Amino acid sequence: MTNREILKKYFGHESFKDIQEEVIxxxxxxxxxxxxxxxxGGKSIIYQVAGLQTGKITIVISPLLALxxxxxxxxxxxxxxVLSYNSSIGDLKTQYNKLRKAFSGAEQPKFLFVSPEKMLSDGYLEFIIKKYRSKIGLFVVDEAHCISQWGHTFRPSYKTIPLFIQNVYGADKVPPILCLTATLxxxxxxxxxxxxNIEDKNTFISHHLLRNNLHLSILEQVDNNTEKKxxxxxxxxxxxxxxxIVYTHIKARDYGTREMAKAFQEKGFNCHHFDADMSDNEKLxxxxxxxxxxxxxVFATSAFGMGIxxxxxxVVVHYLIPESIEQYYQEVGRAGRDKQPAHCYLLFSETNFKIRRDLIKKSLLKTKRxxxxxxxxxxxxxNANSILKKKNEDNTSNDKVYSLSKIDIREDNSEMVIFLYLLKKRFIQLEGKGIQFFDCFDDNSNSALYNLMKGASINGMITRIARKLNKSIQQVNHDIFTMFNHDEIKLNRVPINVLNYKVVSELTDDLSSELHDVLNLRVKNRLENFEKLVELIRQKENPIQAVSKHLGITVAFGYS
Structure with missing residues (x-):
């Protein structure tokens, strides 16, 4: 089938719009x-048509369960x-079993959705992708602005996507990678x-990045929070x-998501909060x-809306000023996707400027921290002093093996930022990605290797098994996943995913200062971007014209 025939058959559209076909x-x-x-604007159609056209598997890396x-x-x-490999299909035991089943037959799913945190922490996922790498036709990085450490939506795990792909393919040819976003x-x-590894000639920018059905209004400045309410x-x-959607951008305080939702519920409004502290099921x-x-x-932080x-x-209301013109643009874009008129309001007081500046400044880690x-x-x-519950085994400092578990690898946290920086600087060496304990498996075939592993450690700790069998942690995990894939062993309970590593060098004062300088540069850049938004607000320009000018885009008059 041609690209247009796929578009018509599966998605009901007669023709592509804007730059969709060029990118495909x-x-x-x-x-x-x-x-x-x-x-x-139809970004998802690009990877859906291209993915189907390859006749192979498309891996979609997406930041949100709801998306x-x-x-x-x-x-x-x-x-x-299609398979979404996440908690929406059950606990990790169920996820392992469903991933194995999906890839065990003659036909694999056409689309596999995963989060960047899954790619970083899930050894069985990497095992499956590596095993079937010749059947993968496309990688998609959705909401790609999350990769950039300079942006307000930086997600540390996004930085490990190239490492994941390298681990899977090594020197082999990698399928094409598509990065999607609304603005950069x-x-x-x-x-x-x-x-x-994207060349400039392979960058495609829509001719119409701002829809003309959005009516943007910056309201008159007020003196206090009461007037703003x-x-x-x-x-x-x-x-x-x-x-x-009412964006408050923070969870706490009397103008955070929860207090605001509570206050307006008491006024009789049909509302609820949405923020990162909610469970996945609550969010869904x-x-x-x-x-x-x-x-x-919905009273929300930026956790609500990205790609939804x-x-x-x-209506989209910014109750607390966003961090940049880019963030403002992305969030007003949640409204009016049906091309019907939609209204976006930005509310502010002088105090709000200070609050936002303080939030940005407080994100900077001091060298002591x-x-x-x-x-x-x-x-x-x-272990008693460990915030993230790392496990270590040996007595020689540089031979200790530590592990990051799921609770450590969150959407955005200081520990992960520092960990990934040290990994990049080779102060940390990865030892393997897999499970923490082998006793979550039972023998299903009188396997000699299973019995050998069971005998190597009383509590089934993978690091101890590796040492006793004189194998690498990576090889032990590979052997386990191979047995599981061949149905030689079966899960008896939920496994614990971990990323094992060694710290090969101490954190010196010079490296602490270097990392602080990098983080400080990021904070400085964020402040500069915020001041551009402040200038836009103070000048009382037409918001649509001001945003378009800043982003270097045109408004989509007549866009369909």
Whole structure:
């Protein structure tokens, strides 16, 4: 089938729009590509058509469970085989079993959705991808702006995507990689292209990045939070019974997601909070209620909205000033995806400027804090002092093996930033990605290797088994996953995924200062970007014209 025939058969569209077809053709020619298209502009169609056209598996790396669920559902509705490898399908025991089943038959899923945190921590996922690497036709990095350390949405685990691909393919040819996002500043773009080997000629930017159905309003400055709440109340009443996102951007304080949702619930509004502290199931429940219209108003941090495709959101309110023009642009883009008129309001007081500056400044780690994290989290003196519950075995300092588990690898935390920096500087050496204890498996075939491993460690600790059998941790995990894949062993309980590593050098004062300088540069860049937004607000320009000018884009008049 041609690209257009695939588009028609599976997605019901007669023709491509904007730059979709250009990017598809470029990918199918084997080129790594970066694509910038507006929110709701049809980015997912690019990888869906290109992926189907390859006739192979497409790996989609996505930052949010809710986003994976939406895309999964739409592909499934078209009778396209798809697997989302995450907690939505059950605990880790269930995930292992479903991943094995999906790849054990003659036909593998056409699309596999995973998070960057999964790629970093899940050894069985890497084992499967490596085993079937010749059947993979495309890698997709969705919301690619999360890669950049300069952006407000930086996710540390995104930085390990190139390492994952290198571990899988080694010297073999890698399938094309597609990076998707709505907008990037020059620093973000340069970093992403360098990390994923994208040439400038393979960067595609939509001709119309800002939709003309969005009505952007910056309200008059108020003196205090009480007056701002009055402004918000008036907006919510004016848009009664419409779907509304109110961005507060923080969880705590009286203007955070939870207190604001509580206050407006007491006023009779149909609302709820949404932030990173909620469980995955709680997030999915709120998203489904909002999508169906059962819930009308969501008070959210930036955790809500990235890539979420709900077409009939009519209003976006920025109750706390966003961090940059790019963030403002991305978040107003949540509204009006159905091309019907939508309204976006930015509320502010002079105090809000100070609050945002303080939030950015407080994110900078002092050198003492960097050393504390190293000594208590990355190379703990003892397990009792370990914040992240690292396990170590040997007595020789440089031979100790530590492990990061799922609880350590969160969306954005200081420990991971420092860990990845030390990994890049080769102060940390990875020893293997897999499970922590072997006793989660039972013998299913009277396997000699199973019995050998069981005899090597009473509690089944993988690091001890590796030492007793004189094998690398990586090889022991490979042997375990091979037995599991051949149904020689079976899971009796939920395994614990870990990333094993050694600390080969101490954290010196010079390296602490170097890392502090890098983090300080990031904070400085974030502050500079914020001041550009402040200038936009103070000048009282037409917001659409000001945003378009800053981003170097045109407004999509008549865009469809």
């Amino acid at each position: 053709v470029n990918l199918l020619a084997g080129n790594n590509s970066l694509c910038l298209m507006p929110t709701g 994976m669920k939406q895309q999964h559902k739409r592909l499934e509705e078209q009778a396209i085989s 500043n020059p620093l973000d773009k340069a970093e992403i292209c360098e990390e994923l 009055d402004q918000l109340t008036e907006i919510l009443n004016r848009h009664h019974d419409q779907k509304i 429940a709120i998203l489904e209620q909002f999508e169906s219209g059962e819930l009308k108003i 495709d709900i077409p009939d959101i009519r 960097i050393k504390d994290i190293f000594e208590t989290s990355i190379k703990p003196v003892s």
